[in-house]
Amino acid sequence: MPNQGTVPPRACLRGVNLGGWLLLEKWMTPSLFQGLAAADETTWCAELGGDAPARLRAHWTHFITREDFAWLKEVGINAVRIPLGHWIFGPPYPYHAAYGTAPHPFVEGGIDILDRALDWAEAHGLRVILDLHAAPGCQNGFDNGGIRDVCEWHTREEYLDHSVAVLGRIAERYRSASALYGIELLNEPQTLIPTDLLKRYYLRAYDAIRKHCPPQKVAIVFHDGFRSHREYLGFMQPPDYENVLFDVHRYQCFEESEIEMDIHGHLNLAGNLRRKDAGTIQQELGLPTIVGEWSLGFDPEFVSLWPGPFDHALRNMDTFQTEIAYRAYASAQLLAFEHYHGWFFWSYRTERTPEWCFRECVARGWLPSRFQ
Numbered sequence: 446m447p448n449q450g451t452v453p454p455r456a457c458l459r460g461v462n463l464g465g466w467l468l469l470e471k472w473m474t475p476s477l478f479q480g481l482a483a484a485d486e487t488t489w490c491a492e493l494g495g496d497a498p499a500r501l502r503a504h505w506t507h508f509i510t511r512e513d514f515a516w517l518k519e520v521g522i523n524a525v526r527i528p529l530g531h532w533i534f535g536p537p538y539p540y541h542a543a544y545g546t547a548p549h550p551f552v553e554g555g556i557d558i559l560d561r562a563l564d565w566a567e568a569h570g571l572r573v574i575l576d577l578h579a580a581p582g583c584q585n586g587f588d589n590g591g592i593r594d595v596c597e598w599h600t601r602e603e604y605l606d607h608s609v610a611v612l613g614r615i616a617e618r619y620r621s622a623s624a625l626y627g628i629e630l631l632n633e634p635q636t637l638i639p640t641d642l643l644k645r646y647y648l649r650a651y652d653a654i655r656k657h658c659p660p661q662k663v664a665i666v667f668h669d670g671f672r673s674h675r676e677y678l679g680f681m682q683p684p685d686y687e688n689v690l691f692d693v694h695r696y697q698c699f700e701e702s703e704i705e706m707d708i709h710g711h712l713n714l715a716g717n718l719r720r721k722d723a724g725t726i727q728q729e730l731g732l733p734t735i736v737g738e739w740s741l742g743f744d745p746e747f748v749s750l751w752p753g754p755f756d757h758a759l760r761n762m763d764t765f766q767t768e769i770a771y772r773a774y775a776s777a778q779l780l781a782f783e784h785y786h787g788w789f790f791w792s793y794r795t796e797r798t799p800e801w802c803f804r805e806c807v808a809r810g811w812l813p814s815r816f817q
Contacts, residue, residue: 461790461792462526462789463528463793464792488593509793514565526789541592572626616657627664629668635670666689674729691726741774790812
């Protein structure tokens with residue numbers, strides 16, 4: 446169990462997210478969305494209807510395999526974070542207007558793939574954080590929350606209740622899985638959700654998980670919700686709450702000030718300011734903290750969250766300089782994130798965005814070939 450209230454001398458978890466697998470994001474796997482109006486997994490399933498199961502099950506089978514877990518272990522990665530949708534167990538789940546005429550549009554069978562993933566992780570000595578990435582009604586308005594441009598999770602009690610129930614079922618199902626390291630209560634809830642409401646939900650979810658998973662076996666992870674860690678001072682503290690991790694996501698491509706930076710500004714932010722943050726957050730909050738997501742992306746065009754212009758960091762660079770810039774940016778971030786309890790690159794595989802694809806970053810030499 447992590448030693449709460451202290452800053453670890455080096456990262457305990459060196460991990461990768463398995464995004465785009467059990468929860469679709471259009472920018473990560475555009476081939477699945479070709480010819481469709483759908484912008485997220487909800488509308489993808491609703492639009493395809495009866496054709497969705499065969500397509501999605503083929504994706505589940507081929508996008509991430511046992512060989513990928515073996516490769517991660519070989520290069521020294523010791524953990525994976527697996528994003529999930531609230532529909533992972535199948536119906537029933539709350540209805541949303543985005544479903545259209547189908548009360549239960551989501552493809553069933555994802556839980557069987559998750560079972561397999563936990564077995565693969567155990568076989569290869571990888572630790573797993575299971576992450577409720579998409580909640581009913583969507584908690585952030587992003588495609589990764591299940592319904593793009595909708596943020597209604599906090600507006601209906603049945604959405605909150607279902608989220609807690611799903612986390613309890615996950616804890617009950619995997620309580621004996623030796624690979625299970627932690628369960629994350631909710632990914633990236635938006636700032637428009639009141640902090641007090643979010644805290645109440647986190648406490649309910651903690652209790653639901655602890656009914657099945659004791660603190661000496663499973664960590665409970667909560668995200669900052671895009672707000673200062675100081676809003677959580679005194680929250681979920683021992684001895685009443687044990688083995689709790691705080692999650693921050695560290696991208697440098699979604700704020701206008703960051704998009705305008707040159708490469709040297711990015712290196713200073715990543716390697717200097719973010720390193721200092723690691724000590725400040727963990728000392729003031731009294732909780733071990735992970736960087737649950739980060740990447741080498743400077744350009745938000747592909748994730749469709751910024752209208753442009755793009756790539757200021759790499760402007761006017763030739764090929765050699767660009768390669769050096771990516772390596773320097775990766776190294777600066779890794780050195781900073783080693784001061785946290787752990788980190789997870791986003792993501793393991795994408796179809797056309799190498800800066801966000803762990804396999805491609807390693808192959809190109811932007812990231813190290815070994816992580817031990």
